[in-house]
Amino acid sequence: MVKLTDQEFLELTGFVHKNYGIDLSKKRILIEGRMSNMLMANGFSSFRQYLDFLYADKTGNEITLMLNKLTTNYTYFMRENEHFDFLIERVLPFFERTRTNHTLYIWSAACSSGQEPYTMAMAIDSYFGAKKKSWNTVILASDISMNVLEKAHKAVYTAEEIKDLPPQWKSKYMVDLKDGTFRVCDTIRKEVVFRRINLMDSFKFKNKFDLIFCRNVMIYFDAPTKETLINKFYDWTADSGFLFIGHSESLNKEATRFSYLQPAIYQKRGGK
Numbered sequence: 001m002v003k004l005t006d007q008e009f010l011e012l013t014g015f016v017h018k019n020y021g022i023d024l025s026k027k028r029i030l031i032e033g034r035m036s037n038m039l040m041a042n043g044f045s046s047f048r049q050y051l052d053f054l055y056a057d058k059t060g061n062e063i064t065l066m067l068n069k070l071t072t073n074y075t076y077f078m079r080e081n082e083h084f085d086f087l088i089e090r091v092l093p094f095f096e097r098t099r100t101n102h103t104l105y106i107w108s109a110a111c112s113s114g115q116e117p118y119t120m121a122m123a124i125d126s127y128f129g130a131k132k133k134s135w136n137t138v139i140l141a142s143d144i145s146m147n148v149l150e151k152a153h154k155a156v157y158t159a160e161e162i163k164d165l166p167p168q169w170k171s172k173y174m175v176d177l178k179d180g181t182f183r184v185c186d187t188i189r190k191e192v193v194f195r196r197i198n199l200m201d202s203f204k205f206k207n208k209f210d211l212i213f214c215r216n217v218m219i220y221f222d223a224p225t226k227e228t229l230i231n232k233f234y235d236w237t238a239d240s241g242f243l244f245i246g247h248s249e250s251l252n253k254e255a256t257r258f259s260y261l262q263p264a265i266y267q268k269r270g271g272k
């Protein structure tokens with residue numbers, strides 16, 4: 001096992017925090033546990049050697065590999081299903097009345113391996129049914145980790161991974177590959193566009209979003225990082241648009257410009 005010195009630990013966690021907003025200050029054992037084998041396999045006998053190599057790599061590949069090791073990508077279909085109920089019962093009927101151009105821009109920010117944006121696309125398709133053809137709905141799904149984006153793009157999941165999907169959605173939207181795995185059908189796949197986006201960067205999009213999901217990633221960020229991110233989300237949310245966050249997360253009600261609707265659901269109502 002390659003051990004971190006105090007200095008290396010401070011340097012590595014400072015670097016990750018500054019560039020990616022992720023707070024690893026209490027994760028010394030996790031870092032050693034997850035990275036030690038990779039260091040040894042690549043001939044590094046200390047984190048010092050590895051950090052110098054990391055800084056010298058201008059391709060960004062090494063940083064991606066490191067983030068793949070250190071971030072938690074846990075996710076599943078229908079996670080926090082109250083959000084999908086709210087989407088179907090409140091958000092989509094609201095937009096059906098108000099978005100006369102029949103266009104919706106949606107963002108799954110920190111989508112991990114794709115279960116979240118695909119669940120959104122299934123909810124939207126099942127809500128609109130035959131009317132879906134007259135709607136242009138675009139779901140941008142992004143993450144910092146290329147590993148998870150690759151899996152998301154393939155859209156192949158095991159029977160265990162899709163067990164929480166409602167049976168009708170399973171039979172309508174998942175193609176049985178007859179080898180114990182299932183692929184999300186083309187109709188749903190083509191609704192989702194994947195991109196690598198670091199939530200710490202400034203955002204540049206063509207359109208503002210009607211709905212942003214940013215769930216179970218801000219728990220890794222400290223308060224100022226989170227506040228900056230929420231402000232960027234606000235600026236990129238269309239008027240009357242919604243923000244869904246994880247149920248174990250919360251926004252500072254005094255500080256945020258979003259209006260609170262119910263746990264983990266906010267709306268941009270303007271005038272605040």
Ligand SMILES: C[S@@+](CC[C@H](N)C(=O)[O-])C[C@H]1O[C@@H](n2cnc3c(N)ncnc32)[C@H](O)[C@@H]1O
Nearest residue numbers: 020071073075110112144145198199215216217
């Ligand atoms: C626990 S998963 C959450 C997935 C999904 N939103 C959910 O709730 O199930 C957290 C994801 O955040 C991503 N992440 C961490 N830091 C990030 C950053 N600075 N920018 C973009 N994504 C980040 C990780 O790669 C990981 O896939």
